[in-house]
Amino acid sequence: MILLDGRQTSAKIKQEIAEVVSKMKQQNNRPPHLAAVLVGSDGASMTYVGAKVKACELVGFKSTLIKLPQSTTEEILLEQIEALNSNAEIDGFIVQLPLPKHIDENKILMAIDPNKDVDGFHPVNVGRLTLDLPTFISATPFGIMELLERYAIPTSGKHVVVIGRSHIVGRPMSILMSQKRKAGNATVTIAHSRTKDLKSLTQQADIVIAALGIPEFLTSDMVKDNAVIIDVGITRVPDDAKKKGYRIVGDVDFKSVSKKASHITPVPGGVGPMTIAMLLKNTLMAREKF
């Protein structure tokens, strides 16, 4: 069994990006510049945004963090986005989700210039992904594709079962892996809460992508020998034995499934660490205009 090591792969990608940025600077070109908008002071959101800013520093990007109070109106936020859209010094930006309830998230995402939408959430970028046109692929699916590619997992003609149909993971994964691309050309089944007899499907799968958000859902009886297992779940489960009082658990019962799998992503340390690296990669693409 081979671990698909997201920490190590992510570090390698960051190093590659740092090298490109270093060359840019040597040639007196402006480095990529990512801005992040944070509304309110939700603890988790602050942590995520902080990590993104820190990653920018690490690879030599310029970064700008725009902190707005919880009481920010939709109108003010839209003005802020307009300012970022028209600022030629900023290549890409993200609006950290979730937003306060008095703000219409869809309206905000629609206002972002698709050419600066490094999160890949704008409908035109989702459409471009669906149509297999160059675009910003959102961080989680992009990270999974990159892991599969870098570990040279064969996907062409393989049967992939994606569990979960979310807009940010299950849906894009099911599209990407069935397209004519690296880590693509797979036969893909998308399963979800209404699926009957999921087990008989996952048992046929060469690759299982678990993205349903139920801790340790996928058990060893559900997978065939030598399957490749991608675990997208991240759930905090109470655990008195841990200092923090909880442990992080994926959608896969790692202990049993890892014994059958040929390759598997650990949680934590698998898909999770890839996301920030892919955000940086998108920002670099935005700087280079593809």
Added chain:
Amino acid sequence: MILLDGRQTSAKIKQEIAEVVSKMKQQNNRPPHLAAVLVGSDGASMTYVGAKVKACELVGFKSTLIKLPQSTTEEILLEQIEALNSNAEIDGFIVQLPLPKHIDENKILMAIDPNKDVDGFHPVNVGRLTLDLPTFISATPFGIMELLERYAIPTSGKHVVVIGRSHIVGRPMSILMSQKRKAGNATVTIAHSRTKDLKSLTQQADIVIAALGIPEFLTSDMVKDNAVIIDVGITRVPDDAKKKGYRIVGDVDFKSVSKKASHITPVPGGVGPMTIAMLLKNTLMAREKF
């Protein structure tokens, strides 16, 4: 075995639309107005556009046919599209494909105002479909969804195998049927030219959607008893016994498969006739701004 009769269903939809338009006119509201742009004089394209214009008349829409010579430059065509975008009297329009080779199709489709894109080909509308937001669904997948719905075919939790990953049929069908919607909530497998052992997949399918463009590809040994069969193929096969010298054949071997199927679309007279009705439905939606 029940035939999924596209001709009859399409006629019914057109009648429903005609009734809505009739009410509009009674209330002194302007009827929907569809414009079609035809570049050159390709025989098939002229026939298709002619049928669309005729259908508009039938339901009481206003229609405008803009015929441009084969030599039309990309620039002139873009100007024409801009004029249609800004014409408040036109609710929706289509640019008949294929375009002459000296014109970049993607550039043309991108120039159409998404709110008037009743063909549903603009990336933002494809993105909205992928994200399950209200949009114009392109005519063929929209027609299939409508057929499944009107014949009350159960789809929730059923296993659908879509053969073909084209942007205009296979891909949108695989997305739509796995979403939480009428004729949706299915477990969907998308198969294509790289798929191995397709037969073992189609044999498991409750519903097969054949959209690969190979005449009589799906044979009875590939489907299970009581499967629902949707045949999207339309190929002309030479046939001396016919006056025209050819016959129209689908992707399904109708003769044998129809004996096992619970429901099946004939070719011709199945999916085909639905498309113009759905174009009219999209134009009505454009008039009513959803």
